[in-house]
Amino acid sequence: MSTSMILDYLAGLSANNDREWYHAHKAEYQAANAQFEELLRDLILRIGEFDSSILGHEPRELTFKLVRDTRFSHDKSPYNPAFRAHISSMGKLPVPVGYYLMLQPGGRSFLGGGLFADMFKDATKMVRDYITEHGSQWEAIITAPSFREHFTVGGTALKKVPAGYDKEHPQAEYLKNKSWYLEYPLPDEVAADREGFLSEAVEIFRLMKPFNDYLNQALAGFKMPER
Numbered sequence: 001m002s003t004s005m006i007l008d009y010l011a012g013l014s015a016n017n018d019r020e021w022y023h024a025h026k027a028e029y030q031a032a033n034a035q036f037e038e039l040l041r042d043l044i045l046r047i048g049e050f051d052s053s054i055l056g057h058e059p060r061e062l063t064f065k066l067v068r069d070t071r072f073s074h075d076k077s078p079y080n081p082a083f084r085a086h087i088s089s090m091g092k093l094p095v096p097v098g099y100y101l102m103l104q105p106g107g108r109s110f111l112g113g114g115l116f117a118d119m120f121k122d123a124t125k126m127v128r129d130y131i132t133e134h135g136s137q138w139e140a141i142i143t144a145p146s147f148r149e150h151f152t153v154g155g156t157a158l159k160k161v162p163a164g165y166d167k168e169h170p171q172a173e174y175l176k177n178k179s180w181y182l183e184y185p186l187p188d189e190v191a192a193d194r195e196g197f198l199s200e201a202v203e204i205f206r207l208m209k210p211f212n213d214y215l216n217q218a219l220a221g222f223k224m225p226e227r
Contacts, residue, residue: 002035002194003035003039003103003191003192003193003194003197004192004193004194005031005032005035006032006035006036006039006083006103007103007105007188007191007192008032008105009025009028009029009031009032010032010081010082010083010103010104010105011081011105011106012025012028013025013029013066013079013081014081014104014105014106017077017078017079017081018077018078019078022066022078022079029066032083033063033083036059036063036083036085036103037059037060037063038059039194039197039198040059040062040063040085040087041059042198043087043101043198043201043202044057044059044087046198046202047087047099047202047205047206050206050209051205051209053088053089054087054088054089054098054099057087057091059085061091061092062085062086062087062091062092063083063084063085063092064084064085064086064092066079066080066081066082066083067079067080068080081104081105082102082103082104082108083102083103083104084100084101084102084103085100085101086098086099086100087099087100087101093224094115094116094117094120094224095115095117095120095123095219095222095224096216096219097113097114097115097212097215097216097219098113098212099111099112099113099205099208099212100112100113100116101201103191105188105191106188107185107187107188109185109186109187109188109190109191110183110184110185110186111183111184111186111200111201111204111205111208112181112182112183112184113181113182113205113208113211113212114153114155114179114180114181114182114208114211114212114215115127115155115179115180115181115215115219116179116181117179118155118156118178118179120222120224120225122222123219123222124177124178124179126218126219126221126222127177127180127215127218127219128162128165128175128177129218130214130217130218131171131174131175131218132165132166132169132171132175134214134217134218135169135170135171137214138171138174138214139170139171141210141211141214142211144210146207147207147210147211150184150204150207151182151184151207151208151211152182153174153177153180153181153182154179154180154181154182154183155177155178155179155180155181156177156178156179157176157177157178158176158177158178159176160176161175161176162175162176180215182208182211184204186200
């Protein structure tokens, strides 16, 4: 089993992002996708050693499609040349938050955690309220030496602290956020080495867990909007 096969396929798709090439190389896609699902299976088992809440999911339930929705995009290329998955207690839904990974050649692979989606106003309010009430716990997580060594909190943010929140709160800077996430980049040489990738991913996700746990405590009771 090889992650380099995945990157090779995605590099070809990136250079030939059209339906003709995609369908002509369907066998390569199927082989690469099978490798990705096997990678996820191993990753789930290893993450499960420190977070048993994510066990029991089938890898194919956690992945995202290559096909892009181009209806409202200036970029009309039909495919997103990346293999992506989100592993959480409820599968690939953005809430509860979990462990995100994206494999994409050209140094674009990364490991992620936290809340990436900023369109759920209820979720944003729940996290802001929780930070307001549990600021010292938040501070302890984001200032831990191992956290600061590996991560910086990202996310869409307002220019000012929103109305209804204390501008002088010790965590006021994070109350501006509408999302709170972590991204840990992976160079191609790590992403292409299956065992190296698994070792790195498991360790990074282990370090992300307190951050994810905090957000999931904040988001307890959140319900995804019905479509």
